[in-house]
Amino acid sequence: MAIDNNKLSIIHPTHTLTGGVHLLDNKTQSTASKIERCPIPAQLMLPVNMHNGADAKVIVEIGEKVTKNQIIAEAVGSISANIHSPVDGSVADIKLMPVVNRSELEELVVILDVDRDASVLSIESAIEETIESTQVDWSGASNEELLASIEQAGIVGLGGAGFPTHQKLISSNTHCHTLLLNGAECEPYISCDDILMREQSPEILQGAIILAQILGTKKIQVAIEDNKPEALLSMQEAMQKAMKKAMTEVMKRTNTESVQIPSQTNPQLTFELINIPTQYPSGGEKQLIEIITGQQIAIGKYPASLGYIVQNVATAHAIYDAVVHQQPLIDRIVTVTGKAVSRPGNYQVTLGTSIRHLLDFAGCNETITKTLIHGGPMMGFPLASADLPIVKSSNCIIAATETEIPEAESERPCIRCGQCADVCPASLLPQQLFWFSQSGELNKAEDHNIMDCIECGACAYVCPSQIPLVDYYRFTKGEIKTRAAITEKAERSKVRFDSRNERLENIKLEKARLKAERSRLAAENRAKKHASSDATANGNGNGNGDKKDLVAEALARVETKKKAKAAAQLKAEDLEDKKEPDNQGTNDV
Amino acid sequence: MAEYLLLFIATVLVNNFVLVKFLGLCPFLGVSTKVDAAVGMSMATTFVLTLASAASYLVNQWILIPLGIEFLQTLSFILVIAVVVQFTEMVMHKSSPVLHKVLGIFLPLITTNCAVLGVALLNINENHNFIESLIFGFAAATGFSLVLILFAGMRERIDAADVPESFKGASIALITAGLMSLAFMGFSGLIKI
Amino acid sequence: MLLWGSQDSLRYEKNYMSLFIAILSLVALALVFGALLGFAAIKFKIDGDPLVDKIDEILPQTQCGQCGYPGCKPYAEAILKGDLINKCPPGGEQGIIALAELLGREVIALDEELEEKKQATVVYIREADCIGCTKCIQACPVDAILGSAKMMHTIITDECTGCNLCIPPCPVDCIDIIPLPITSQNWKPPQPDALIPVKVL
Numbered sequence: 001m002a003i004d005n006n007k008l009s010i011i012h013p014t015h016t017l018t019g020g021v022h023l024l025d026n027k028t029q030s031t032a033s034k035i036e037r038c039p040i041p042a043q044l045m046l047p048v049n050m051h052n053g054a055d056a057k058v059i060v061e062i063g064e065k066v067t068k069n070q071i072i073a074e075a076v077g078s079i080s081a082n083i084h085s086p087v088d089g090s091v092a093d094i095k096l097m098p099v100v101n102r103s104e105l106e107e108l109v110v111i112l113d114v115d116r117d118a119s120v121l122s123i124e125s126a127i128e129e130t131i132e133s134t135q136v137d138w139s140g141a142s143n144e145e146l147l148a149s150i151e152q153a154g155i156v157g158l159g160g161a162g163f164p165t166h167q168k169l170i171s172s173n174t175h176c177h178t179l180l181l182n183g184a185e186c187e188p189y190i191s192c193d194d195i196l197m198r199e200q201s202p203e204i205l206q207g208a209i210i211l212a213q214i215l216g217t218k219k220i221q222v223a224i225e226d227n228k229p230e231a232l233l234s235m236q237e238a239m240q241k242a243m244k245k246a247m248t249e250v251m252k253r254t255n256t257e258s259v260q261i262p263s264q265t266n267p268q269l270t271f272e273l274i275n276i277p278t279q280y281p282s283g284g285e286k287q288l289i290e291i292i293t294g295q296q297i298a299i300g301k302y303p304a305s306l307g308y309i310v311q312n313v314a315t316a317h318a319i320y321d322a323v324v325h326q327q328p329l330i331d332r333i334v335t336v337t338g339k340a341v342s343r344p345g346n347y348q349v350t351l352g353t354s355i356r357h358l359l360d361f362a363g364c365n366e367t368i369t370k371t372l373i374h375g376g377p378m379m380g381f382p383l384a385s386a387d388l389p390i391v392k393s394s395n396c397i398i399a400a401t402e403t404e405i406p407e408a409e410s411e412r413p414c415i416r417c418g419q420c421a422d423v424c425p426a427s428l429l430p431q432q433l434f435w436f437s438q439s440g441e442l443n444k445a446e447d448h449n450i451m452d453c454i455e456c457g458a459c460a461y462v463c464p465s466q467i468p469l470v471d472y473y474r475f476t477k478g479e480i481k482t483r484a485a486i487t488e489k490a491e492r493s494k495v496r497f498d499s500r501n502e503r504l505e506n507i508k509l510e511k512a513r514l515k516a517e518r519s520r521l522a523a524e525n526r527a528k529k530h531a532s533s534d535a536t537a538n539g540n541g542n543g544n545g546d547k548k549d550l551v552a553e554a555l556a557r558v559e560t561k562k563k564a565k566a567a568a569q570l571k572a573e574d575l576e577d578k579k580e581p582d583n584q585g586t587n588d589v
Numbered sequence: 590m591a592e593y594l595l596l597f598i599a600t601v602l603v604n605n606f607v608l609v610k611f612l613g614l615c616p617f618l619g620v621s622t623k624v625d626a627a628v629g630m631s632m633a634t635t636f637v638l639t640l641a642s643a644a645s646y647l648v649n650q651w652i653l654i655p656l657g658i659e660f661l662q663t664l665s666f667i668l669v670i671a672v673v674v675q676f677t678e679m680v681m682h683k684s685s686p687v688l689h690k691v692l693g694i695f696l697p698l699i700t701t702n703c704a705v706l707g708v709a710l711l712n713i714n715e716n717h718n719f720i721e722s723l724i725f726g727f728a729a730a731t732g733f734s735l736v737l738i739l740f741a742g743m744r745e746r747i748d749a750a751d752v753p754e755s756f757k758g759a760s761i762a763l764i765t766a767g768l769m770s771l772a773f774m775g776f777s778g779l780i781k782i
Numbered sequence: 783m784l785l786w787g788s789q790d791s792l793r794y795e796k797n798y799m800s801l802f803i804a805i806l807s808l809v810a811l812a813l814v815f816g817a818l819l820g821f822a823a824i825k826f827k828i829d830g831d832p833l834v835d836k837i838d839e840i841l842p843q844t845q846c847g848q849c850g851y852p853g854c855k856p857y858a859e860a861i862l863k864g865d866l867i868n869k870c871p872p873g874g875e876q877g878i879i880a881l882a883e884l885l886g887r888e889v890i891a892l893d894e895e896l897e898e899k900k901q902a903t904v905v906y907i908r909e910a911d912c913i914g915c916t917k918c919i920q921a922c923p924v925d926a927i928l929g930s931a932k933m934m935h936t937i938i939t940d941e942c943t944g945c946n947l948c949i950p951p952c953p954v955d956c957i958d959i960i961p962l963p964i965t966s967q968n969w970k971p972p973q974p975d976a977l978i979p980v981k982v983l
Contacts, residue, residue, distance in 0.1 A: 049966065103969040411974075413751055439749035471974040478970035485968070490843035493943050496924040497845045497853060652811065658804040665811060672815040679826040686833060693886040 008240050010232065011274045015294035017287055019423040020279040021458045023378075025227055027191045030337040033345045035195055038334075038361050043092065044112045044352030045389035046072065046083055047099045051156040052163045053079035058094055058110055065090045069328050072110055075154070081164045081392075082154035086330035086350045088115040100355075100374050100388045102381050109389070112352065138323050143214050146323060150214075153322035154329050159193075159283075159312035160375065162393040165319070169214055172304040179217045180292070180303075181208055183224040183231065183313045184276060184283030187376035190396040192333040193313050195346040197224065197231035200317060201238035205271075207316035209242070210323050212269060215309060221272040222313070223288055232275060239271040280378065281456040285310045287425045296427070299452055334390060336362040338399035340369040349390050355397060356386035364399045371405055373398040378457040412465040420459035420469060426452050430459040430469055437472040442483060445476050453477070507575060514571065518564035522557060529553045593724050598779075600728035606704045607736045608766075608773040613704030617737055618762060620695050622748075627741035629688040630695060631734030635727070637677050637699050638708060641670045642726025645709035646719055666709040667700075674700045704733060740769060833884075834858050840880045844872040845923035846945030848896055853923065861885070871896045872944070902962040904942040905949065907935055911956035918948035918957065 049055045056073035066072060066085040073083035092113045096106040138146065151166035159182060181204070185193040197204065208220045222239070224232050246268055276282055276291050286297045289308055297303060303310050314333065321327040330351055337344040342363030349358055355372070372383045376396055398405075420430035428449055436445040453473050460469040533549040606612050613634075620630040645666045653659050678696050682689045689696065699705060708729045712722045743765055752761050837858040844854070849869035851857040861867055867881040868890045875892070882889040907918075907927075914932040919925075926942045929935030937957075949957050962968075 101966065102971070103966060105964065105966055105969060107966060435746075435749040441749060444749075468974055471971070474971040475973050482968070482970055486842075489940075489943075492941065493843040493845065493924045494838075494854070496926070496941060497843070500923065500925050501853075648811070652807055656803045656807055657800060658807060661804055661808065665808065668808075668811060668815065672819060675819055676822050679822050683826040683828050686828070687836070690833065690884065690886060 008236050008243070008271070008273060010236065011272055013274060013276060013292050013294075015291055016277070017279050017282045017291050017425060018296075018427055019425045019458065020281060020287075021423050021461055022278075023188050023280050023461075025278070026188045026337070027194065027227070029344045030189070030191045030335050030346060031194055033343075035199060035333060035346050035348050038347040038349045038353060038358055040087060040114055040350050041353055041357040042114055042116075043354075044086060044089075044114060044350065045097065045099075045354065046085075046110045046112065046352040047097075047389065047391060048073045048083060048108045048110065050083065050162065050351070050391040050393065051081040052161055053077070053081065053167075055108065056080055056083050058108070060091050060094075060110070062091050062094055066112065069326075069330065071152075071154075071328075072112075075151075075164070079164060079167055081156050082152065082328070083110070084154055084328040084330050085112060086352060087112065089113050090115070098385070098388060100383065100391055100394065104384060134326050136324055136326060138210065141323075146210060146214050149323050149326075150319055152328065153318070155315065155318050155322060156329070156392050157312060158314035158318060158332060158392065158395070160379070160393055160395055165311070165315060169211070169309075172215065172302075172309050175307075176215055176217050176304055176309045177307040178219040178221055178309075179208060179212050179215060180288065180308050180310045181220065181222040181313050181316055182283060182285070182288060182310050183222055183228070183235070184288060185228070186225060186278070186280045186283035187378050188280070189337050189398055190335050190376045191337075192335045192346050192395050194228045194231050195335075196314055196317060196333055197228070198234050201231075201234045202241065203320045204235075204313050204317045205238050205242050206324065207318070207320035208311075209269065210319055211309075211311060211316060217309070218268075219270045219272065221274055221292070223274045223276055223292065225278045225282065226275050227278040232273065236273055239273055243271055281425055281454070281458065284425060284454050284456065286454070299449055329392060332390075332392065332394070334358065334394055335396040336364075336399070337396065338364075338369075338373075339401040339404045340365050340399040349394075351392060352389045354386070355383070355388055355390060358390065358397065359386060359399060368401050369399045370402045371398075371400045373400060373405070377405065378461070379455065408468070409466040411467050414465055414467060417464060419462045419464065423458040423462050425456060425458060426454055428453060433476070434467065434469055434472055437476040440479075442476065442480050446480055450476055451480070507572060510575060511568065511572060514564070514568040518561070518568070521564070522560050525556065525560060526553065529556065593720065596721060596724055597728045597731075600725055601732040601735065602773070602776045603779050605732045605736060605773050605776075606707070606729045607733055608770040609777075610704075610707070612707045613702050613733055615698060616695050616702060617733075617740065618759075618766070619698075620692065621737055621741040621744050621762075623691075624738065624741045624745060626688075626691050627737045629685075630692055631730075631737050633677055633681065633692065633696060634699060634702070634705075634733055635730035637670070637673050638705055638730035638733070639723065639726045641666075641673045641705055642708050642712060642729075643719070643723050644669045644673065646712055646717070646722040649713060650719075662710065662713060663706075666706060670705050670709070671700045704729060736769070736773070740766065743769075834862055836884060837861055837881065840873070840877060840884065841870060842872045842877065842943075844943040844945045846872060846943070846947060847923075848872075848945075866890065866893070868893050869896065903944040903946075903959050904939050904962055905937055905944070905946065906939075906958050906960050907937055908956045908958065909934055909936070911954050913954055913956075915953060917951040917953065921948045921951045923947060 048058060054076045057076050058073045060066060060072045066087075066089055068085060068088050070085045071082050072085050072091070075082050089112045091110060093111040095109065095111070097109040097111075098104065099107045099109060101107070141149075147166055147169060150169070151164075155165045156162045157165060157168070183193055183197050185191065204222075205220075208222075212218070212220055222235055224235060226232075274292060276288070281287055282291055285303055288310065289303050289306060290296050293306065293308075295306055297306060318329050318332075322329070331348055332351065333346050334349045335344075335346050336358060341359070342365065344362065347358065347362065355374075359366075366386075372386055373380045374383050374394060374397060375381060377398065380396070380398070414431065414434060416431065418431060420434075421428075424430050426449075432448055433445055433450050433453070436442075436448065436450075450473055453470075455470050455474065457470050460467065463469060529549070529552075533553070600606075604610060607614065607617050616630055616634070620626050648665055648669055649659075649662060653661060653665065674697060677699075678689070681692075681696065708726050712725060715721075715725075717725055744762055747761055747765065756764070834855075835858075838855050841854040841858060847853070848871050849857045851860055857865070857869065861881065867885070867887060868878055870877050871892065873881075878892065879889055881887070912935050914929065914935060916929065916931050916935070918935060919927045919929055923945060924941055924943060926938045927935055927948060928938055944959075944962075946959060949955075949959070
């Protein structure tokens with residue numbers, strides 16, 4: 001069979017990012033070496049919430065033995081993810097502990113003692129295991145089965161947001177025509193996606209093919225910034241191989257001699273590699289689509305409205321692991337960098353590994369570390385201590401020295417220069433949002449679309465007065481969300497109050513009705529008695545008989561009254577009991 | 590036709606009632622704290638001004654002049670204006686009670702708005718015919734609305750800005766109004782009436 | 783004045799006439815306009831006041847009764863009738879300011895006799911001490927207590943408004959007031975700097 005050996009052409013989009021800033025990459029420090037496996041420590045700390053959504057529910061007990069890949073916390077509700085044990089071991093403790101988060105609140109963590117004998121400790125056995133691991137032929141699997149694997153594996157967006165992937169796939173209601181893999185990695189210092197693409201592009205593409213099958217999309221695009229030439233090359237080769245393979249199948253089926261690359265004749269899939277100019281924050285979902293298509297996604301809408309679905313390359317790789325190797329999400333690549341680290345690079349780290357352990361392995365000098373940053377320099381946040389676990393959203397740890405990240409200058413008054421508006425990638429008005437945040441005008445801030453702010457930090461980066469703009473926006477967003485929550489609760493309280501009043505009214509009316517019924521019956525009885533006593537009186541004609549009758553009547557009246565009261569009481573209690581279960585609501589106490 | 594257009598533009602910009610003639614300053618400062626209230630007030634004033642301007646002209650033409658009692662102009666115009674305002678208040682209370690509550694006391698104060706009486710009297714002074722009176726009234730209201738809404742927009746921004754303590758509130762508002770007035774006086778020479 | 787004195791009789795007469803005409807025409811005008819307004823008053827009459835709903839929307843719906851009225855709606859109606867707007871502690875200063883803005887009234891401080899709520903609270907029943915008497919269930923204005931006679935009572939935390947009306951009736955004093963627990967779901971990012979106080983004329 002003759003196959004045209006033209007190289008897959010790389011597309012350069014004509015559109016550019018709105019706004020954005022050019023930052024120093026600082027990535028070469030960590031891309032000089034290959035991915036290294038960080039050894040598993042003696043204890044792993046797994047928080048029950050490593051994703052965007054509801055906490056997972058712990059299903060193991062203290063002291064229980066767990067095996068590798070066993071689910072130790074189950075997803076709760078639709079926006080949640082499973083947590084798996086990465087090792088064979090036992091549950092040492094389940095308690096509240098500080099974890100990696102902006103709020104510095106303690107969260108529930110499952111602490112596992114690692115079983116030394118059965119676990120992977122050395123690099124060699126890690127490689128061995130990968131080669132020997134299961135390889136499942138997923139070509140016959142249905143979409144539901146594939147989605148179930150992804151859900152089971154607890155896969156979340158590994159680009160940083162951590163949104164449960166299966167939910168994202170299910171929610172793209174409209175049929176999407178393109179799956180876009182986000183390999184932009186625009187934030188400085190972070191290079192985990194770059195290294196993954198250099199070393200494991202075929203696996204990433206396999207993951208993409210699985211995703212494309214689930215979504216029913218026909219086009220797979222991979223976007224990579226131009227500061228990653230090795231990754232571009234690697235992805236290009238992988239795409240060519242994938243297309244060749246697909247072509248071979250087409251030719252087998254159709255019995256043809258030669259097919260051109262890139263193949264428009266392949267009814268199955270098209271692959272496109274897009275090289276975008278390096279700019280921050282071109283890796284944002286909406287920003288990437290704007291660069292590629294030139295169209296902006298409307299406020300409140302998602303990329304699905306333009307027919308795109310975006311996934312991070314690491315997420316695609318995790319999907320490949322889940323479906324092909326039946327491996328849930330138990331580790332990830334973390335970039336460890338910063339001047340305080342003697343061996344900066346990318347490490348394959350098991351989830352739950354203490355950051356201190358990772359930094360020790362990477363040769364971090366604690367004495368010269370001034371700040372420990374989780375994430376990148378633009379969107380990351382400082383950590384209070386190093387004894388926190390690596391979680392699913394940990395893409396980078398920067399151990400910065402005094403000179404590397406200097407002390408923030410104090411805020412000065414806004415000079416209304418407008419530079420922030422020039423660089424905003426979401427086409428917002430940061431200056432106006434700042435004034436509204438300052439004066440607490442939540443309505444105006446909401447009208448100016450503060451909820452669409454992606455908190456990229458470009459505005460704060462360029463501000464000549466060193467105003468921490470993103471902190472203001474986060475604060476205002478929090479206020480808006482709280483206000484909405486309070487209003488919604490007030491609505492619920494009002495409904496409950498009104499229905500309670502209605503219920504009490506009904507009980508009162510019922511009581512009154514029964515009372516009326518009773519007195520009506522009593523009057524009837526009296527009338528009957530009177531009629532019969534008249535007859536007997538006429539018959540007997542003596543006063544004694546009358547008196548006796550009167551007494552008998554009186555006794556009968558008391559009897560009826562007692563009976564009616566008892567009946568009414570029972571009925572009222574029944575009503576109350578019946579009404580109680582209706583007011584249960586959500587009982588999560 | 591051209592004269593009517595000229596009259597309109599002249600009254601809205603060149604001889605703006607609020608910033609050049611300095612009439613109607615009470616609602617200008619009182620209702621301009623929020624743009625929504627300003628818009629509501631503009632609509633109310635436009636309605637009142639146009640109607641009052643026409644009604645005053647008619648009263649003058651058909652009652653005062655034939656009976657030779659032009660000296661009763663001021664008195665009868667005030668009567669006409671008061672009635673129109675009261676009528677407007679009732680309509681507004683029914684159709685938009687929120688706006689009615691928002692405008693509050695400033696709605697009946699349109700009665701004492703010197704711009705309204707000013708328009709009525711100026712119509713006589715300038716010897717306008719009926720059409721011209723109508724256009725003059727409407728243009729005066731448009732000029733008033735334009736300036737009121739612009740000023741309200743500016744005040745909302747100023748309220749959220751970093752104004753020095755001693756200037757906060759009325760002080761900075763009046764200074765801004767003065768600057769606006771300077772700007773609008775630049776329109777003179779635009780049209781020669 | 784001199785000119786006035788030297789009027790001839792005709793003009794003198796005409797002045798009386800003109801005065802008479804002036805008065806008559808003004809009266810006529812006034813009558814016509816009065817009729818117009820009277821007609822308008824009847825045609826544009828409105829009954830009830832939709833403002834009650836707007837006031838009720840601002841009130842926090844805690845239904846605690848601290849204002850002296852059996853619920854938020856009755857207080858809203860009372861405010862419209864002229865009652866003071868400073869009687870709602872759960873609404874706090876924010877609530878008073880919002881009411882003042884809506885009604886065009888002055889902002890006044892919260893009634894001294896009522897304590898402002900510093901922090902959102904909910905209640906919690908110590909189950910070990912609960913005797914199942916249902917007194918608290920009957921007291922709760924929003925039915926946020928689950929339970930039955932001689933069965934365990936428990937607070938539905940999501941629905942509890944923190945009004946504390948359940949605490950006095952409890953015969954064994956087993957209900958505690960606890961601050962609303964802050965979780966990662968309801969955590970608010972902190973305020974970066976002092977806010978500019980907005981001064982409205």
